[in-house]
Amino acid sequence: MAAGVNWSITGNLIRLRAAFHPSVELPVTKSPKNAAKNSGTSGKIYIGVGGWTFEPWRGVFYPEKLTQAKELSYAASKLTSIEINGTYYGSQKPESFRKWASEVPDGFVFSVKGPRFATNRRVLAEAGDSIKRFYDSGVLELRDRLGPVLWQFAPTKKFDGADFGKFLELLPRKLEGRALRHVVEVRHDSFCVPEFIALIRQFETPVVFAEHGKYPAIADLASDFVYARLQKGNDEIKTCYPPKQLDAWAERLKAWASGDEPDDLPKVDNTKPKKMPRDVFAYVIHEGKVRAPAGAMELIERVK
Numbered sequence: 001m002a003a004g005v006n007w008s009i010t011g012n013l014i015r016l017r018a019a020f021h022p023s024v025e026l027p028v029t030k031s032p033k034n035a036a037k038n039s040g041t042s043g044k045i046y047i048g049v050g051g052w053t054f055e056p057w058r059g060v061f062y063p064e065k066l067t068q069a070k071e072l073s074y075a076a077s078k079l080t081s082i083e084i085n086g087t088y089y090g091s092q093k094p095e096s097f098r099k100w101a102s103e104v105p106d107g108f109v110f111s112v113k114g115p116r117f118a119t120n121r122r123v124l125a126e127a128g129d130s131i132k133r134f135y136d137s138g139v140l141e142l143r144d145r146l147g148p149v150l151w152q153f154a155p156t157k158k159f160d161g162a163d164f165g166k167f168l169e170l171l172p173r174k175l176e177g178r179a180l181r182h183v184v185e186v187r188h189d190s191f192c193v194p195e196f197i198a199l200i201r202q203f204e205t206p207v208v209f210a211e212h213g214k215y216p217a218i219a220d221l222a223s224d225f226v227y228a229r230l231q232k233g234n235d236e237i238k239t240c241y242p243p244k245q246l247d248a249w250a251e252r253l254k255a256w257a258s259g260d261e262p263d264d265l266p267k268v269d270n271t272k273p274k275k276m277p278r279d280v281f282a283y284v285i286h287e288g289k290v291r292a293p294a295g296a297m298e299l300i301e302r303v304k
Contacts, residue, residue: 094138240295
């Protein structure tokens with residue numbers, strides 16, 4: 001067989017100002033940082049953050065006088081992808097998806113979070129109606145700006161092979177003539193078993209590699225793309241991560257894109273996946289989030 005929510009933050013933001021270029025007159029029809037492609041035998045690397053509407057970014061990532069209406073186009077001029085997380089909490093309108101797609105440059109891709117109504121349920125096999133409503137809401141209006149759909153499960157959700165397999169069967173692999181990509185984020189240790197890896201490989205649906213202090217980190221590959229959520233950033237560091245950690249992550253992203261596997265990330269199953277170029281989607285997403293754009297921009301420079 002075969003994608004902005006505001007968050008509160010405490011602390012003194014004044015010392016975080018002036019970390020980015022203050023210019024607001026940026027073209028939105030072309031991007032200075034198209035997704036990196038290392039060679040003809042490598043996949044593309046997309047790097048970004050979660051959402052774009054976040055008040056503490058104003059004057060830190062966004063220039064002081066930039067209007068809120070221009071924030072998406074500004075962010076898209078600095079990044080190569082954004083994870084839309086508002087879709088997790090409620091339905092959006094087709095015109096919203098069309099508007100977002102029109103405000104980003106060619107080559108920019110959104111990932112979109114699937115609705116919690118599909119994943120936060122006892123019986124996943126009963127999620128069909130929620131999945132259908134999500135796609136009927138107009139997400140395909142993103143057109144070629146649509147990347148993977150992220151299905152995030154609660155930390156309390158345990159692995160049940162039969163039920164989880166039924167959920168994967170419900171995910172549409174093609175709609176309106178276009179292939180769709182899906183990725184699952186599981187956050188319970190019971191998923192760290194070879195049976196889960198075999199299942200996602202059967203459906204060619206990768207699992208998120210989560211760099212997180214609590215959730216399981218699973219680096220097993222299952223499809224023609226990789227999805228990583230980097231959640232250990234530090235707002236006390238101007239670049240979100242120390243330079244050496246940024247260097248290490250850049251090398252891992254490039255390894256995945258070229259078809260290799262990083263040798264320093266934990267895997268569940270020792271079975272070697274087929275070697276192939278893979279597209280890579282990486283998002284700098286940590287709780288404080290203020291320095292996430294800086295971290296993403298540093299990684300973009302490193303994978304060029």
